Amino acid sequence: MTSSPTRRTVVVSLLGALGLGATACTAAGDGAQEGGAGADAGFPLTLTDCDAEVVLPGAPERVVLLDSAPVTTLDGLGVLDRVVARAGSFPDGYYDAELTGRLAAIPMLSEDIDTTGHLQISQEVVIAQRPDLVLGLPDGVTREGMRAAGAEVLIPRSYCGGLEERASMEMLFEEISTYGAVFDRTAEAETLVSVLQERIDAAAALPHGARTAAVLYASAGGGPVYAYGAPSMATAQLDALGIENVFADTPQRVFESGAEPLLAADPDVLIVLHEGTVPEEELLAELLGDSRLDPLRAVQDSAVLPLLFNFTEPASPLIVDGLERIGDWLSAQEQAG
Structure with a gap:
Protein backbone atom coordinates (compact mmCIF):
# COMPACT_ATOMS: atom_id res chain seq x y z
CA MET A 1 0.00 0.00 0.00
CA GLN A 197 -5.82 4.12 2.69
CA GLU A 198 -6.18 4.68 6.43
CA ARG A 199 -9.36 2.58 6.49
CA ILE A 200 -7.70 -0.22 4.50
CA ASP A 201 -4.77 -0.28 6.93
CA ALA A 202 -7.14 -0.43 9.93
CA ALA A 203 -9.14 -3.31 8.43
CA ALA A 204 -5.96 -5.23 7.60
CA ALA A 205 -4.76 -4.94 11.20
CA LEU A 206 -7.66 -7.03 12.56
CA PRO A 207 -7.03 -10.75 13.27
CA HIS A 208 -8.47 -12.83 10.43
CA GLY A 209 -6.64 -16.15 10.71
CA ALA A 210 -4.95 -18.09 7.93
CA ARG A 211 -7.86 -18.86 5.67
CA THR A 212 -8.85 -19.45 2.08
CA ALA A 213 -11.89 -18.01 0.36
CA ALA A 214 -13.83 -18.14 -2.88
CA VAL A 215 -15.80 -15.14 -4.09
CA LEU A 216 -18.86 -16.05 -6.14
CA TYR A 217 -21.65 -14.27 -7.98
CA ALA A 218 -25.00 -15.99 -7.71
CA SER A 219 -27.39 -15.23 -10.57
CA ALA A 220 -30.97 -14.64 -9.52
CA GLY A 221 -33.40 -17.40 -10.40
CA GLY A 222 -30.92 -20.25 -10.09
CA GLY A 223 -28.76 -19.24 -13.07
CA PRO A 224 -25.03 -19.88 -13.46
CA VAL A 225 -22.60 -19.34 -10.59
CA TYR A 226 -19.54 -17.23 -11.37
CA ALA A 227 -16.22 -17.03 -9.52
CA TYR A 228 -13.65 -14.23 -9.41
CA GLY A 229 -9.98 -14.60 -10.33
CA ALA A 230 -6.73 -12.63 -10.22
CA PRO A 231 -7.79 -9.38 -12.01
CA SER A 232 -10.86 -8.97 -9.80
CA MET A 233 -10.98 -6.48 -6.94
CA ALA A 234 -12.14 -9.46 -4.87
CA THR A 235 -8.55 -10.68 -4.99
CA ALA A 236 -7.28 -7.23 -3.98
CA GLN A 237 -9.62 -7.23 -0.99
CA LEU A 238 -8.58 -10.70 0.16
CA ASP A 239 -4.89 -9.88 -0.36
CA ALA A 240 -5.28 -6.80 1.85
CA LEU A 241 -6.74 -9.00 4.60
CA GLY A 242 -4.12 -11.73 4.24
CA ILE A 243 -6.70 -14.22 2.93
CA GLU A 244 -6.00 -16.47 -0.06
CA ASN A 245 -8.41 -16.38 -2.99
CA VAL A 246 -8.50 -20.02 -4.10
CA PHE A 247 -9.01 -18.82 -7.69
CA ALA A 248 -6.27 -16.18 -7.64
CA ASP A 249 -4.27 -18.19 -10.19
CA THR A 250 -7.12 -17.89 -12.69
CA PRO A 251 -6.34 -15.14 -15.24
CA GLN A 252 -10.00 -14.23 -15.88
CA ARG A 253 -11.59 -11.52 -13.76
CA VAL A 254 -14.81 -13.53 -13.63
CA PHE A 255 -15.66 -16.96 -15.03
CA GLU A 256 -18.47 -19.49 -14.84
CA SER A 257 -17.78 -22.08 -12.17
CA GLY A 258 -19.56 -25.35 -11.59
CA ALA A 259 -19.48 -27.42 -8.42
CA GLU A 260 -16.33 -29.35 -9.35
CA PRO A 261 -13.81 -26.45 -9.16
CA LEU A 262 -15.31 -25.36 -5.84
CA LEU A 263 -15.13 -28.84 -4.39
CA ALA A 264 -11.54 -29.22 -5.54
CA ALA A 265 -10.54 -25.89 -3.96
CA ASP A 266 -12.66 -26.44 -0.82
CA PRO A 267 -12.32 -22.88 0.55
CA ASP A 268 -12.74 -22.14 4.24
CA VAL A 269 -15.25 -19.38 3.49
CA LEU A 270 -17.55 -18.33 0.68
CA ILE A 271 -18.35 -14.71 -0.15
CA VAL A 272 -21.45 -14.52 -2.34
CA LEU A 273 -22.01 -11.34 -4.34
CA HIS A 274 -25.48 -10.31 -5.48
CA GLU A 275 -27.46 -7.34 -6.80
CA GLY A 276 -29.98 -7.11 -3.97
CA THR A 277 -32.91 -7.93 -6.22
CA VAL A 278 -33.98 -10.93 -4.09
CA PRO A 279 -33.70 -11.53 -0.32
CA GLU A 280 -30.32 -12.88 0.73
CA GLU A 281 -31.90 -15.90 2.40
CA GLU A 282 -33.61 -16.86 -0.85
CA LEU A 283 -30.43 -16.31 -2.84
CA LEU A 284 -28.32 -18.50 -0.54
CA ALA A 285 -31.02 -21.17 -0.46
CA GLU A 286 -30.84 -21.40 -4.26
CA LEU A 287 -27.05 -21.49 -4.30
CA LEU A 288 -26.55 -23.91 -1.43
CA GLY A 289 -29.60 -26.02 -2.16
CA ASP A 290 -27.46 -28.02 -4.57
CA SER A 291 -26.48 -31.06 -2.51
CA ARG A 292 -23.23 -31.32 -4.49
CA LEU A 293 -21.92 -28.38 -2.47
CA ASP A 294 -22.67 -29.98 0.89
CA PRO A 295 -19.11 -31.36 1.34
CA LEU A 296 -17.60 -27.86 1.22
CA ARG A 297 -16.07 -26.81 4.54
CA ALA A 298 -17.61 -23.39 4.16
CA VAL A 299 -21.09 -24.91 3.83
CA GLN A 300 -20.60 -27.31 6.71
CA ASP A 301 -19.33 -24.50 8.93
CA SER A 302 -21.99 -22.00 7.76
CA ALA A 303 -19.09 -19.72 6.77
CA VAL A 304 -20.96 -17.97 3.96
CA LEU A 305 -21.16 -14.19 3.69
CA PRO A 306 -23.64 -12.58 1.25
CA LEU A 307 -22.45 -9.19 0.03
CA LEU A 308 -23.92 -6.62 -2.34
CA PHE A 309 -22.00 -6.64 -5.62
CA ASN A 310 -20.51 -3.13 -5.57
CA PHE A 311 -18.92 -3.83 -2.19
CA THR A 312 -16.39 -5.86 -4.22
CA GLU A 313 -16.62 -4.85 -7.89
CA PRO A 314 -15.62 -2.61 -9.59
CA ALA A 315 -13.00 -0.31 -8.01
CA SER A 316 -14.77 2.45 -6.04
CA PRO A 317 -14.81 3.60 -2.40
CA LEU A 318 -17.55 1.01 -1.84
CA ILE A 319 -14.95 -1.76 -2.01
CA VAL A 320 -13.36 -0.34 1.12
CA ASP A 321 -16.77 -0.58 2.80
CA GLY A 322 -16.84 -4.17 1.54
CA LEU A 323 -13.32 -4.80 2.80
CA GLU A 324 -14.35 -3.65 6.27
CA ARG A 325 -17.45 -5.85 6.22
CA ILE A 326 -15.45 -8.90 5.15
CA GLY A 327 -12.73 -8.12 7.69
CA ASP A 328 -15.18 -7.67 10.57
CA TRP A 329 -16.97 -10.91 9.64
CA LEU A 330 -13.73 -12.90 9.41
CA SER A 331 -12.47 -11.40 12.66
CA ALA A 332 -15.69 -12.33 14.46
CA GLN A 333 -15.42 -15.86 13.12
CA GLU A 334 -11.79 -16.06 14.21
CA GLN A 335 -12.64 -14.98 17.73
CA ALA A 336 -15.63 -17.34 17.92
CA GLY A 337 -13.72 -20.29 16.47
Missing part, protein backbone atom coordinates in the same frame (compact mmCIF):
# COMPACT_ATOMS: atom_id res chain seq x y z
CA THR A 2 1.04 3.62 -0.46
CA SER A 3 0.09 6.81 1.26
CA SER A 4 -1.95 9.52 -0.43
CA PRO A 5 -0.17 10.56 -3.65
CA THR A 6 0.95 14.13 -4.20
CA ARG A 7 -0.33 16.01 -7.25
CA ARG A 8 2.84 15.17 -9.17
CA THR A 9 2.51 11.50 -8.23
CA VAL A 10 -1.10 11.45 -9.45
CA VAL A 11 -0.22 12.97 -12.82
CA VAL A 12 2.81 10.70 -13.30
CA SER A 13 0.68 7.69 -12.37
CA LEU A 14 -1.96 8.63 -14.90
CA LEU A 15 0.53 9.31 -17.67
CA GLY A 16 2.37 6.08 -16.95
CA ALA A 17 -0.86 4.14 -17.06
CA LEU A 18 -1.52 5.46 -20.57
CA GLY A 19 1.17 3.03 -21.71
CA LEU A 20 -1.13 0.18 -20.72
CA GLY A 21 -3.11 0.90 -23.90
CA ALA A 22 -6.43 -0.86 -24.26
CA THR A 23 -6.59 -2.10 -20.69
CA ALA A 24 -6.24 1.28 -19.05
CA CYS A 25 -8.60 4.09 -18.11
CA THR A 26 -6.27 7.03 -17.53
CA ALA A 27 -6.02 10.77 -17.99
CA ALA A 28 -3.55 13.30 -19.34
CA GLY A 29 -4.03 17.01 -19.87
CA ASP A 30 -2.10 20.25 -20.29
CA GLY A 31 -1.80 22.12 -17.02
CA ALA A 32 -3.83 19.76 -14.83
CA GLN A 33 -4.26 21.40 -11.44
CA GLU A 34 -5.71 21.23 -7.99
CA GLY A 35 -9.53 21.22 -7.88
CA GLY A 36 -11.16 24.61 -7.66
CA ALA A 37 -8.18 26.62 -8.96
CA GLY A 38 -9.73 27.44 -12.36
CA ALA A 39 -12.52 25.84 -14.32
CA ASP A 40 -10.76 25.13 -17.62
CA ALA A 41 -7.02 24.93 -16.85
CA GLY A 42 -6.81 21.14 -17.15
CA PHE A 43 -8.83 20.91 -20.37
CA PRO A 44 -9.26 19.68 -22.99
CA LEU A 45 -8.53 16.41 -21.21
CA THR A 46 -7.68 13.26 -23.17
CA LEU A 47 -8.46 9.88 -21.64
CA THR A 48 -7.77 6.33 -22.70
CA ASP A 49 -10.85 4.39 -21.60
CA CYS A 50 -10.53 0.70 -22.42
CA ASP A 51 -9.98 0.69 -26.19
CA ALA A 52 -11.32 4.20 -26.80
CA GLU A 53 -9.83 7.67 -26.77
CA VAL A 54 -12.07 10.13 -24.97
CA VAL A 55 -11.63 13.91 -25.16
CA LEU A 56 -13.43 16.10 -22.64
CA PRO A 57 -13.52 19.83 -23.50
CA GLY A 58 -14.31 20.73 -19.90
CA ALA A 59 -15.39 19.26 -16.58
CA PRO A 60 -18.75 17.50 -17.14
CA GLU A 61 -21.88 19.29 -15.94
CA ARG A 62 -24.62 16.83 -16.98
CA VAL A 63 -23.84 13.25 -15.99
CA VAL A 64 -26.02 10.18 -16.48
CA LEU A 65 -25.24 7.19 -14.24
CA LEU A 66 -25.82 3.80 -15.87
CA ASP A 67 -23.86 2.05 -13.12
CA SER A 68 -24.20 2.42 -9.36
CA ALA A 69 -20.47 1.95 -8.67
CA PRO A 70 -19.35 5.59 -9.26
CA VAL A 71 -21.82 7.06 -6.75
CA THR A 72 -19.45 7.13 -3.78
CA THR A 73 -16.56 8.39 -5.91
CA LEU A 74 -18.67 11.28 -7.19
CA ASP A 75 -19.91 11.97 -3.68
CA GLY A 76 -16.37 11.89 -2.29
CA LEU A 77 -15.29 14.43 -4.90
CA GLY A 78 -18.29 16.68 -4.22
CA VAL A 79 -19.79 16.39 -7.72
CA LEU A 80 -22.79 14.10 -7.23
CA ASP A 81 -25.01 17.13 -7.86
CA ARG A 82 -23.94 16.97 -11.53
CA VAL A 83 -25.84 13.70 -12.02
CA VAL A 84 -29.09 14.50 -13.84
CA ALA A 85 -30.43 10.94 -14.17
CA ARG A 86 -29.57 7.37 -13.23
CA ALA A 87 -30.48 3.82 -14.18
CA GLY A 88 -29.82 0.42 -12.68
CA SER A 89 -29.84 -1.03 -9.19
CA PHE A 90 -29.03 1.31 -6.29
CA PRO A 91 -29.81 -0.73 -3.15
CA ASP A 92 -30.15 1.28 0.06
CA GLY A 93 -27.59 -1.05 1.65
CA TYR A 94 -24.76 0.76 -0.13
CA TYR A 95 -25.32 4.21 1.35
CA ASP A 96 -26.13 6.03 4.55
CA ALA A 97 -29.51 7.70 4.98
CA GLU A 98 -28.31 11.13 3.86
CA LEU A 99 -26.77 9.86 0.61
CA THR A 100 -29.75 7.59 -0.01
CA GLY A 101 -31.99 10.63 0.20
CA ARG A 102 -29.93 12.61 -2.30
CA LEU A 103 -29.91 9.66 -4.70
CA ALA A 104 -33.66 9.31 -4.42
CA ALA A 105 -33.99 12.87 -5.69
CA ILE A 106 -32.17 11.98 -8.94
CA PRO A 107 -34.66 10.81 -11.61
CA MET A 108 -34.58 7.06 -12.33
CA LEU A 109 -34.66 6.04 -16.00
CA SER A 110 -34.78 2.25 -15.63
CA GLU A 111 -34.54 -0.40 -12.92
CA ASP A 112 -34.72 -3.27 -15.41
CA ILE A 113 -31.91 -5.68 -14.43
CA ASP A 114 -31.58 -9.12 -16.05
CA THR A 115 -30.71 -12.30 -14.14
CA THR A 116 -26.96 -11.76 -14.65
CA GLY A 117 -27.12 -8.26 -13.19
CA HIS A 118 -26.99 -6.28 -16.45
CA LEU A 119 -29.02 -3.12 -16.99
CA GLN A 120 -31.58 -3.07 -19.79
CA ILE A 121 -32.13 0.42 -21.25
CA SER A 122 -32.47 2.04 -24.66
CA GLN A 123 -29.93 4.53 -25.93
CA GLU A 124 -32.68 6.98 -26.87
CA VAL A 125 -33.77 7.25 -23.22
CA VAL A 126 -30.22 8.18 -22.24
CA ILE A 127 -29.78 10.71 -25.07
CA ALA A 128 -33.00 12.43 -24.04
CA GLN A 129 -31.26 13.54 -20.83
CA ARG A 130 -28.77 15.65 -22.86
CA PRO A 131 -25.71 14.39 -20.96
CA ASP A 132 -22.15 15.47 -21.61
CA LEU A 133 -20.82 12.39 -19.77
CA VAL A 134 -22.30 8.91 -19.32
CA LEU A 135 -20.85 6.58 -16.68
CA GLY A 136 -21.46 2.97 -17.67
CA LEU A 137 -21.99 1.21 -20.98
CA PRO A 138 -24.78 -1.40 -20.83
CA ASP A 139 -25.90 -3.41 -23.84
CA GLY A 140 -27.77 -1.22 -26.31
CA VAL A 141 -25.76 1.91 -25.51
CA THR A 142 -22.70 2.65 -27.65
CA ARG A 143 -19.86 5.14 -27.44
CA GLU A 144 -20.51 6.16 -31.04
CA GLY A 145 -24.18 6.81 -30.43
CA MET A 146 -23.53 8.83 -27.30
CA ARG A 147 -20.71 10.81 -28.95
CA ALA A 148 -23.00 11.71 -31.84
CA ALA A 149 -25.37 13.13 -29.24
CA GLY A 150 -22.60 15.17 -27.58
CA ALA A 151 -21.69 12.84 -24.71
CA GLU A 152 -18.60 10.79 -23.89
CA VAL A 153 -18.64 7.49 -22.00
CA LEU A 154 -16.42 6.22 -19.20
CA ILE A 155 -16.53 2.76 -17.66
CA PRO A 156 -14.56 1.24 -14.75
CA ARG A 157 -11.23 -0.21 -15.76
CA SER A 158 -12.30 -3.54 -14.24
CA TYR A 159 -14.89 -3.88 -16.99
CA CYS A 160 -12.50 -3.20 -19.88
CA GLY A 161 -11.60 -6.84 -20.39
CA GLY A 162 -8.13 -8.10 -21.25
CA LEU A 163 -6.76 -7.36 -17.77
CA GLU A 164 -3.95 -9.72 -16.89
CA GLU A 165 -2.27 -8.34 -13.79
CA ARG A 166 -3.34 -9.26 -10.28
CA ALA A 167 -5.67 -6.59 -8.94
CA SER A 168 -4.50 -4.33 -6.14
CA MET A 169 -5.82 -1.37 -4.21
CA GLU A 170 -3.67 0.84 -6.43
CA MET A 171 -6.30 0.26 -9.12
CA LEU A 172 -8.83 1.91 -6.82
CA PHE A 173 -6.55 4.87 -6.20
CA GLU A 174 -5.88 5.30 -9.93
CA GLU A 175 -9.61 5.22 -10.66
CA ILE A 176 -10.24 7.96 -8.10
CA SER A 177 -7.34 10.02 -9.48
CA THR A 178 -8.80 9.74 -12.99
CA TYR A 179 -12.20 10.97 -11.78
CA GLY A 180 -10.43 13.78 -9.96
CA ALA A 181 -8.90 14.90 -13.26
CA VAL A 182 -12.20 14.48 -15.16
CA PHE A 183 -14.12 16.70 -12.74
CA ASP A 184 -11.25 19.11 -11.94
CA ARG A 185 -11.19 17.86 -8.35
CA THR A 186 -7.58 16.71 -7.98
CA ALA A 187 -7.17 17.92 -4.39
CA GLU A 188 -10.41 16.22 -3.34
CA ALA A 189 -9.23 13.00 -5.01
CA GLU A 190 -5.99 13.07 -3.03
CA THR A 191 -7.89 13.55 0.23
CA LEU A 192 -10.27 10.70 -0.60
CA VAL A 193 -7.38 8.35 -1.40
CA SER A 194 -5.69 9.23 1.90
CA VAL A 195 -8.84 8.52 3.92
CA LEU A 196 -9.43 5.21 2.14
